[in-house]
Amino acid sequence: MSARFGFQLLGSSESLAKVRTQIERVARVDAAVLVEGETGTGKEMVARAIHYGSKRADRAFVPVNCGALAETLVESELFGHERGAFTDAKVASLGLVSEAGGGTLFLDEVDALSLKAQAALLRFLQDGSYRRVGGSSTKQSDVRIVVASNANLNELAEARRFRKDLLYRINVLSVYLPTLRERGDDGIELARIFLTRLGHHHGRPQVRLTPASIAFIQSYTWPGNVRELENVVQRAFLLSDSNEVDISQAVSQPRGERSAAEPAVFRTAKQQAVKEFERLYVSRLLMQTNGNLTQAALIAGQDRSAFGRLVRKHSLSPSRAQAATAARAGEA
Missing domain, CATH: 3.40.50.300 (P-loop containing nucleotide triphosphate hydrolases)
Structure with missing residues (x-):
């Protein structure tokens, strides 16, 4: 491309x-x-x-x-x-x-x-x-x-x-x-790119994210998506006087809601766990049925259109499941 x-x-x-x-x-x-x-x-x-x-x-x-x-x-x-x-x-x-x-x-x-x-x-x-x-x-x-x-x-x-x-x-x-939530580790990659650009622009090329920042990027919901991430990275960079930048402290929250931020981490972790369960469950069903959406939906107890939305939601491919099944059969 x-x-x-x-x-x-x-x-x-x-x-x-x-x-x-x-x-x-x-x-x-x-x-x-x-x-x-x-x-x-x-x-x-x-x-x-x-x-x-x-x-x-x-x-x-x-x-x-x-x-x-x-x-x-x-x-x-x-x-x-x-x-x-x-x-x-x-x-x-x-x-x-x-x-x-x-x-x-x-x-x-x-x-x-x-x-x-x-x-x-x-x-x-x-x-x-x-x-x-x-x-x-x-x-x-x-x-x-x-x-x-x-x-x-x-x-x-x-x-x-x-x-x-x-x-x-x-x-x-x-x-x-x-959404940024649907893009896996893109959030970490983007944060590093934004930080590198800022570092070169401001004469601090050695600047890097803290481990806590990486964990935060993975757990936070990012309602403002890439635009919010870029804004948060810039704010954290400008407020930091060291080469390690912690962006978890730079997320804007309305006054009085700082104490309510902690439960959001639990909710986010739960959402991530449910999403991962869905992805694995649907992926295994596709493998089990050789990519047959109708059969997989029947096993899952859902109608075909609802199951198809789950497949698209997690960017899974019935044809890829068919190919994987064929490959395993060839190896046998």
């Missing part, structure tokens, strides 16, 4: 390797993409990787935080406006769609758009045509749309807070970014 597809997606876990493969495939196809994942997982990095891995790489990549757009000005921001179209429109504006022409328009927090704004976006996605606010002529823009959300858009659509027809338009292709 070329470096342009990796675009700062650091980590060696199998789950992240699957994301890189997804990005490479999606980048080759010129269609709308939905990037899903929790806050701080790196959705904009994925969007940039898709853009710079596509045939549009030499054109503009325009990121937009939909949550920061005033509801009354969404159409003006996206499609532009003519002079005098409204009170503050003292000069004409081309709009972000025009700015991204030939390239990629990245709409982050797309779930923050009002239903009216969603309707306007849907009209544009249908044929690439639009009108500036206050204008009479129809414009065209050849732009690829990549959207991101940390909300479940299917649930929002069922609750009628997000248009189903728009969801169908933007979810032609999709990329799911795993």
Whole structure:
């Protein structure tokens, strides 16, 4: 996989390797993409990787935080406006769609758009045509749309807070970014990378993590994901006056909750234990049934779709189980 597809997606876990493969495939196809994942997982990095891995790489990549757009000005921001179209429109504006022409328009927090704004976006996605606010002529823009959300858009659509027809338009292709909790030892690898960068930048190249930091990274839930980890490492580094940095003391907690932090370690350990049990249990069933999902689900006492979700959750592969079984048979 070329470096342009990796675009700062650091980590060696199998789950992240699957994301890189997804990005490479999606980048080759010129269609709308939905990037899903929790806050701080790196959705904009994925969007940039898709853009710079596509045939549009030499054109503009325009990121937009939909949550920061005033509801009354969404159409003006996206499609532009003519002079005098409204009170503050003292000069004409081309709009972000025009700015991204030939390239990629990245709409982050797309779930923050009002239903009216969603309707306007849907009209544009249908044929690439639009009108500036206050204008009479129809414009065209050849732009690829990549959207991101940390909300479940299917649930929002069922609750009628997000248009189903728009969801169908933007979810032609999709990329799911795993949480830091789902990425194994990537947290340790990333913390070391962040710390090394800080050390070189500040003239402390010998700086390293304490053993307690490594244990903390493995046990903490990281609700803010990679963004939180980078912030915590930077804070711990700046507050440390030695070459050993303990990041466990740098996690921000609301005042009065410091004493409640200890039980969270137990809860995290329990979650990790349950996750490991699930992974081993499902893996053994796949081996036992030679990768037959239906048979494995029957033994587990679950329906096939529920068991399939467990298989995907733990990044297991029925075909790999089949290959392993065949290999053991060959050895016998």
